[in-house]
Amino acid sequence: MTFIFVTPKFNSANLLEIKINNQSNNNFSQLKLCLSLVYSIKKVEGAQIIKQIGRYYELLLDQSNLGPKKIITLVLQLQTPRIGTYNLSCGPEGLFILDINEKRIDFEILQLSFDTIINQSQYAAVSEDINNNVIPELKKTKFSNQYLSIPQNNFVTEDEKLLEIFKFLKPTCDLLSINFFSAGGQHIKFQSMKLENDEYRINISQNGITIYANDYGGRFYAIITLIHLISYYDSQLPLGEIEDRPYFAWRGMHLDCSRQFHTVEQIKRLLIYMGMFKLNRFHWHLTDNEAWRLDLKCYPNLARQSSFRGYKQLIPPLYGSGFEKSGGYYSNEEVKDIIAFAKKLNIEVMPEIDLPAHSWALTQVMPELYDHASNMHSEDVGSYKNNTINPSLESTWNFLNNIIAEISDLFSFHIIHVGVDERPKSSWEGSPKIQQLMKEKNFQSFDEVQDYYMSRVINIIKKKNKRTAAWNEAALSPHNDIGSSGGTGKIDKSCLIFAWEHPSVSNESAKRGFQTVMCPGQKTYFDMAYNNATSERGICWAATIEASEIHSWKPLKDVDKDYHNLILGIQGQLWSETITKPEYIDTLINPRLACLSELAWCSDNRRGWAEFKPTLLHNMKILSKLGWKYHNF
Structure with missing residues (x-):
């Protein structure tokens, strides 16, 4: 059972306090507090820095004994962030306590707290109205109001160059409920075309889907675009054409x-x-x-x-x-x-x-x-x-x-x-x-x-x-x-x-x-x-x-x-x-x-944030299926 509790907090003066509370009946002599920080220590009250390498510190407490039911508080003045404030990353990390015999002392550390709390940003609600659901934005699209049916998001191809990519992406596609190996799926063909590196084109008609590219990158990115499209339209794709290529190499x-x-x-x-x-x-x-x-x-x-x-x-x-x-x-x-x-x-x-x-x-x-x-x-x-x-x-x-x-x-x-x-x-x-x-x-x-x-x-x-x-x-x-x-x-x-x-x-x-x-x-x-x-x-x-x-x-x-x-x-x-x-x-x-x-794909010629934000939310849903959490925006 733990009887020592360590409580770190930034006080109202933006100093880091580390409170060591001995709730046991034992006496501890010449305790050494070992920890790392992301900001350097400028000054310490209640302890001496006896070792420093980078931002790893060993602090010897000034009080030679931490008696039963006693509390010792250290106060650390840290390097000030150039921009912004201290946050959850700025407290002690990897902390451990050693006694005079270099024996580790069991303790429980509580979450870093702040006397002055600065609240999260408030983010505006996101519209569900999406004009272009692919990130990065496609360079040129020409879609009709008609759709190619893709029952259960099933596809098939006989092209070896496409199969190579489909096989590699299968674990990812399984998580997104997309199947490129269904015998009865919608057919995807590949046709070589003289294009730039990573450039591709896609034609979607009632006869199926054709990918045009000159290299592996073009074929791969065409398939990635299809994955994004089918994740949005689900069981269908709009008829039309896509022309896409990156701005930056x-x-x-x-x-x-x-x-x-x-x-x-x-x-x-x-x-x-x-x-x-x-x-x-x-x-x-x-x-x-x-x-x-x-x-x-x-x-x-x-x-x-x-x-x-x-x-x-x-x-x-x-x-x-x-x-x-x-x-x-x-x-x-x-x-x-x-x-x-x-x-x-x-x-x-x-x-x-x-x-x-x-x-x-x-x-x-x-x-x-x-x-x-x-x-x-x-x-x-x-x-x-x-x-x-x-x-x-x-x-x-x-x-x-x-x-x-x-x-x-x-x-x-x-x-x-x-x-x-x-x-x-x-x-x-x-x-x-x-x-x-x-x-x-x-x-x-x-x-x-x-x-x-x-x-x-x-x-x-x-x-x-x-x-x-x-x-x-x-x-x-x-x-x-x-x-x-x-x-x-x-x-x-x-x-x-x-x-x-x-x-x-x-x-x-x-x-x-x-x-x-x-x-x-x-x-x-x-x-x-x-x-x-x-x-x-x-x-x-x-x-x-x-x-x-x-x-x-x-x-x-x-x-x-x-x-x-x-x-x-x-x-x-x-x-x-x-x-x-x-x-x-x-x-x-x-x-x-x-x-x-x-930015990397489109450079400065791209949609604005208001149009991009709903598409970003849709893509976060895709990434969530792949196990990624995301920060609000």
Whole structure:
């Protein structure tokens, strides 16, 4: 039976109070409170910080004893959200209590509460009047008032190219009560036609359905459109024609698998969602300060040692993982399985290895990548110290050559993302080896050192017949002053830039001649809270982002017309600091990713929110049958 209760709340002064109530008859000595947070602690009353790694803290209570029927209250002043307020994601996560002998104390933690409650947004009722029920919006339709009967949503085909897709989509279609393998079903034919990549046409007549396309993507998206149509019309389809093609070649979604480990099945579930809305690029964030999740034969201990967390593990209990050992990594076989699964959904998988910064977990396993003669300690925006590998060391280049060679062979897609974001300004300052390199190369700044690093990485990747991608600091100075540095932009223009800091950064990147994917935090970061309600989840450093705000964004308005040809596409992001339980994924992504898919397919020329909203609600009903929950809109 539990006799200790922990009650966290944000008081009226926006300070985090943690009340420890001992209702037992026992006395506890020198208690240590261990927890993680999404915002850094600035000040503590009632305890001392005796250990901090990133945003994992160990707090030794000032009171040496917690006596029977006594209460101790800690008061924490946290980093203030740049935008918005504290919410359910901002309290202590993965909390555990140890006594003087390092023995765990049983306790019960109550839900985070707020003295000042900010209520949920009120969303207007949604009309059931739908003019175009498909997301993303079809480019051109010509429907009559007559219908083709499809009894019990049964279809059949003899075309092998269509059968390949139907077989793969069968588990999804079963959940939607659609059968593409009924002997007496309505016939679907395929006819090859010279069209662009992913473009397709559909003809629906009383003689059946004909799909026209030039490639797998076109056939796949035509079938996805039929699934959306039959889910709406049910047992019939309007006679007519559809012509459809995407505006952007890159229609992406990013998932952070370092801060939290997402299983293969969880990733496949997201990929199915992407396929249902015609998204075609999965950005797989595999490494960061918190873990290296990719198993590599060239460094077999790297993932095994850095991918698990726990109190007495090499990596501490970051972001809610708690006392016990937890985590995981992806084997070569699992990577190949995910790549093959994604290809069936017309999705390519781009791996990201986030370097040279964001490498705290890596340097715990491979300290030889850091210059230990350095006389300066750096700290990044996430409160990790000395998290940047050193490009002046031969060991660094041996490492980079080895991992790039293996990753290039493992991943079939022709692009490898190498990170290059949020390098602390002081990360290389105290390194004698860096000073020597700068003298030899006549570099005047550490930004030039980063250019040198990037140029060498790009050349290594080129030799493997691959292309390099990176965050915008690889080509620009940081847009936000958060203690980070970037490059001077003197790198190969073949580098694909992901512009994340602000919508205007895409224009600057393209202006410098870099092909760019637009992914600004203010519009596409799905780990942001929807609004300022205290009952929401998500953080608020970039914005609060409602589904309607994503749909109303017109990406190309942020870019001069002269540079539109350099915008490859747009992408959503889900960073995982707040995903302390798998079920939190659904409402952070859904319906925002469906909204983003409309932008990616249609760009700025699309229906307004009032017309889109009923269609979005209908699509949420489809996704509910596939097991997805959604946030109100």
